[in-house]
Amino acid sequence: MILKIENLVVNYGYISALRGISIEVDAGEVVTLIGGNGAGKTTTLMSISGLTKIDSGTISYHGQDMSSLNSDKIVKMGIAHVPEGRNIFPKLSVEENLKMGCVSQSRISNTVIQERLAQQYQLFPRLRERRKQMGGTLSGGEQQMLAIGRGLMSDPELLMLDEPSLGLAPIIIDEIFELISGIKNETDKTVLLIEQNAVMALGVADRGYVLQNGEIVLSGTGEELLHDEDVRKAYLGG
Amino acid sequence: MYVLQQLVNGICQGSIYALMAIGYALIFGVVGLVTFTYGEIIMLGAFSAFYYFIVFGDNLILSLLCGFVVAGLVGIVVHKVCYQRFLDAPRYISLIATIGMSMFIKNLAIIVFGSTMKGLPLFFEGQNLVIAERTIDGVRQQLSLTYLQVVVIVTVVVLSIALTLFLNKTRIGMRLRAVSQDRKAAALVGVNVKNTTLLGNCIGCGFGGIAGILLGLYYNSIIPTMGGVAGLKAFSAVVIGGLSNIAGAAIGGISIGIVENLGIAFIPNGSGYRDVYAFLFLIIALVIKPEGLFSRRTGTV
Numbered sequence: 001m002i003l004k005i006e007n008l009v010v011n012y013g014y015i016s017a018l019r020g021i022s023i024e025v026d027a028g029e030v031v032t033l034i035g036g037n038g039a040g041k042t043t044t045l046m047s048i049s050g051l052t053k054i055d056s057g058t059i060s061y062h063g064q065d066m067s068s069l070n071s072d073k074i075v076k077m078g079i080a081h082v083p084e085g086r087n088i089f090p091k092l093s094v095e096e097n098l099k100m101g102c103v104s105q106s107r108i109s110n111t112v113i114q115e116r117l118a119q120q121y122q123l124f125p126r127l128r129e130r131r132k133q134m135g136g137t138l139s140g141g142e143q144q145m146l147a148i149g150r151g152l153m154s155d156p157e158l159l160m161l162d163e164p165s166l167g168l169a170p171i172i173i174d175e176i177f178e179l180i181s182g183i184k185n186e187t188d189k190t191v192l193l194i195e196q197n198a199v200m201a202l203g204v205a206d207r208g209y210v211l212q213n214g215e216i217v218l219s220g221t222g223e224e225l226l227h228d229e230d231v232r233k234a235y236l237g238g
Numbered sequence: 239m240y241v242l243q244q245l246v247n248g249i250c251q252g253s254i255y256a257l258m259a260i261g262y263a264l265i266f267g268v269v270g271l272v273t274f275t276y277g278e279i280i281m282l283g284a285f286s287a288f289y290y291f292i293v294f295g296d297n298l299i300l301s302l303l304c305g306f307v308v309a310g311l312v313g314i315v316v317h318k319v320c321y322q323r324f325l326d327a328p329r330y331i332s333l334i335a336t337i338g339m340s341m342f343i344k345n346l347a348i349i350v351f352g353s354t355m356k357g358l359p360l361f362f363e364g365q366n367l368v369i370a371e372r373t374i375d376g377v378r379q380q381l382s383l384t385y386l387q388v389v390v391i392v393t394v395v396v397l398s399i400a401l402t403l404f405l406n407k408t409r410i411g412m413r414l415r416a417v418s419q420d421r422k423a424a425a426l427v428g429v430n431v432k433n434t435t436l437l438g439n440c441i442g443c444g445f446g447g448i449a450g451i452l453l454g455l456y457y458n459s460i461i462p463t464m465g466g467v468a469g470l471k472a473f474s475a476v477v478i479g480g481l482s483n484i485a486g487a488a489i490g491g492i493s494i495g496i497v498e499n500l501g502i503a504f505i506p507n508g509s510g511y512r513d514v515y516a517f518l519f520l521i522i523a524l525v526i527k528p529e530g531l532f533s534r535r536t537g538t539v
Contacts (some may be wrong), residue, residue: 049426075428087423089416100416103409104428150427 001026002190003048003158008057010043017043019214020057025158030184030191032201032222034235035211041194042084044211045160048192049081050074061158075104080156084163084194086147090136094127097135097146101153120149123179141172148179159183160192165200173200180204198235202226210235239372239379244503245496246369250387252495253394254452258468259475259487260398261445266481267418268438271329274336275316276446277469278343281462283309283447284454285351288358296359302393302448309447310440312343317439322432340465347462355461358454362386390452397445398488405484414438446472467513474520480530489532494519 003025010018018040025031033041046052048059050071059067061077075081080101089097098120102108121128124145130138138146144164151159161180165173181204183189195201202208202222210218210231218231225231262276286308287301294300320335362385370381405411416424417434425431453468454460475494479486494516501515502508508515523531 051422051425070430070432071425072428072430075426081426083422083426087420087426089419089423091419092412092415096412100412100424100427100429103413103416154428 002062003192004058004060004063005044005048006058006060008044008047008059009055010040010047010052011055017214018047021209021211021214021216023209023216025190025192027157027190028188029206030180030193030204032193032195032205032208033211034195034198034201034208034225034231036196036235038213039211040214041211042162043214045081045083045162045192045194048074048079048160072104075154078154078157079160080151080154080158081160082147082151082162082164084166086140086143088135088138088143088146088150090134092135093132094135094138094146095131098127098131098149098153101150102155104154116153116155120152123152123182124149141168141175144168144172144176148176156189158190158192160194162194163196164193165195165197173197177204198231199226239370239381241500241503242381244499246381246383247387248496248499249492250383250390250495251456251499252492253391254449254456254491255471255475255494256488256491257394257397257445257449257452258472259479259491260401260484261442261449262472262476263442263479263481263484263487264401264414264445265439265442266476267484268414268435268442269317269321269332270418270421271321271332271336272473273316273320274333274469275320275340275343276443276472277465277467278340278347279309279312279316279443279446279465280450280453280468280472281347281460281465282312282343283450284358284460284464285347285462286447287451287454288356288460291359296361298361298389302451305447305451306444307447309450310444312447313440313443314436316443317436321435321439340469344462344465351462353462355459357458358451358460360458361389361455386455390456393448393452397448401441401445401484410434410437471513471516474516478520478523478531480532483530483532486530486532490530 001024005021005023007020007022008018009020033044035041043052047054050069054067058065066074089100092100098117099113102113102116126142127146127149130142135146148164164176177200180191180193183191184204193201193205202225205222207221208219208225209216210225218225218228258280265273283305286305290301290304316339320339321332324331324335365385366382367385367388368380368382372379405415413429413434416429417431421431471494475490476487479490497519498512498515502512
C-alpha cells in the first residue's frame with residue numbers, strides 16, 4: 001500500500017471537517033471518495049497535500065510520515081493534486097502552465113520537459129492548438145484538461161483529482177472519465193478520485209469510500225458500492 | 239520649447255516613479271497585499287547610498303548595487319515581521335503591521351541619521367546633452383537633458399528590461415509569476431510559496447532602494463521623512479496602472495511624472511503644488527477608470 005491515512009481529524013475553528021477517517025490506497029489502484037457537499041472530501045485531499053493543518057491522525061506515504069511536511073516537499077514525493085475549481089494560472093500560457101507542473105523537479109532537463117509536454121499534447125490535442133493562449137482564456141473543459149495535464153507533468157506516482165467533472169458539459173465529462181480509465185489501464189499510476197458524480201466515479205474505480213459528515217460510513221469495491229442499497233438511495237437517485 | 243523641456247523633465251522624473259512602481263507592483267503581486275513600508279524602503283536605499291559615498295567614494299554603479307542590497311535585506315526583515323508571522327491570520331493584520339513598521343523605520347532613521355536634510359554628491363554637474371536648439375529674437379532656447387537625467391533614464395530602462403527578462407525567461411521568474419497569480423495552485427505544483435514570496439518581496443524592495451537613490455540624486459537632497467510622499471506616489475502609480483500589472487505600473491509612474499512637470503509649467507507659481515497635481519491625477523484617473531487605466535479585468539490579482 002502506498003498511501004495510508006489513519007484516524008485523520010481536521011477542524012476548521014469550531015467546525016469539524018473530518019472526524020477520524022482512515023483510508024488506504026494500494027499501488028496502481030483507482031480509489032474514489034464519494035459523498036455530498038461538506039462531507040470532507042476536499043479536506044481529505046488538502047490534508048494529504050499539506051494545505052490544511054491536521055489536528056490529529058497520521059498520513060503516511062510509502063511508510064514515511066508526511067503529516068508535517070510542506071506542500072512542495074509532498075509534490076516531490078510523487079503526489080500530484082489537481083484541485084477543485086482547477087486553479088489554472090490565468091496569465092501564463094497553456095505551455096507555461098504545463099511547465100509549472102514539473103517545477104518541483106529542479107534538476108529536470110529540458111529534453112525531459114519537452115517529452116512530457118509532447119505526452120500531454122498527445123493526451124489533449126486541444127491543448128496543443130492553444131498552447132500559446134493564456135490559461136484564463138480557455139473554456140471550462142479545456143481548463144480541466146490543462147489542470148490534469150499540469151498534474152501529469154510531474155510524472156506522479158499518485159494522481160489526486162478533485163471533482164474533475166464539476167461544471168462541465170456531459171460530453172466533456174465522458175472525455176475526462178475516458179482519460180481516467182486510460183490512466184488506470186495503460187499506466188501504473190495510482191489515482192485518488194473525488195466525485196459527486198458517484199455513478200461515473202464508481203464505474204471507473206477499483207474501490208470506493210463513502211464519506212458523510214466527516215466520517216467514512218461505507219467502503220467496498222466500486223461494484224459493491226454501485227449496488228449497495230444505501231448508496232443508491234443517498235447518491236444515485238434510488 | 240519650455241513646455242517640451244518640462245515634458246522631458248517629466249519623463250525623466252516619471253521614470254524614477256516608474257521604477258518605484260515596478261517594485262511596488264512586484265511586491266503587491268507576490269504578497270497579495272498593499273504595503274505601507276515601501277516609502278521607508280525607498281528612503282533607506284537613498285541613505286545607504288549617502289553613507290556608501292562617504293565611506294567608499296563616488297562610484298555611482300556600486301552605490302546603486304549597495305542600495306539594492308540594503309533595501310532587499312530590509313525587505314527580508316519586513317517579510318519576517320509583517321507577513322510570515324501572520325500567514326494564517328486575517329490579511330488586514332499584515333497590513334497594519336506594515337504601517338507600524340513604516341513608523342518604526344522612519345523614526346529610527348530620524349534618530350540614527352538625524353532629522354536634517356542631507357545632500358548626495360553631485361554627479362556630472364552642469365554637463366548637458368543638447369537635443370535641440372533655436373534662437374528667437376536673439377534669445378537662445380535649448381531642449382536639453384542633463385547627464386544625470388540620462389543616467390536616471392538609462393538605469394530605469396535597463397532595470398525594467400532585466401526584470402522583464404527575469405520574470406519571463408527564467409524558471410524562478412515563472413515561479414514568481416505563478417505565485418502572484420494563484421498561491422494555492424503554485425503550492426500544489428510544488429513551488430515553495432514561502433521562499434518565492436520572500437524573494438519577490440526582496441527584489442521589489444531592492445528596486446525601491448535604487449529608485450530612492452535616483453530620487454536623492456535628482457533632487458540632491460535626502461531626509462528621513464522623504465519616504466511618505468515617495469511611497470504614496472509609488473502606490474498611486476501602481477493603482478493607476480491597475481495593481482500588480484508591472485508594465486501598467488511603469489506607465490502610471492511616467493504619467494505621474496509628466497503630469498507633475500506640466501502642472502508646474504502651465505500653472506503660474508505652481509511649483510509648490512507638485513504633489514497636488516500627482517494626487518489630483520490619481521483621483522481623476524480613478525473616477526474615469528476605477529480598475530486602473532491599464533487593467534482589462536477587475537478583481538484579479
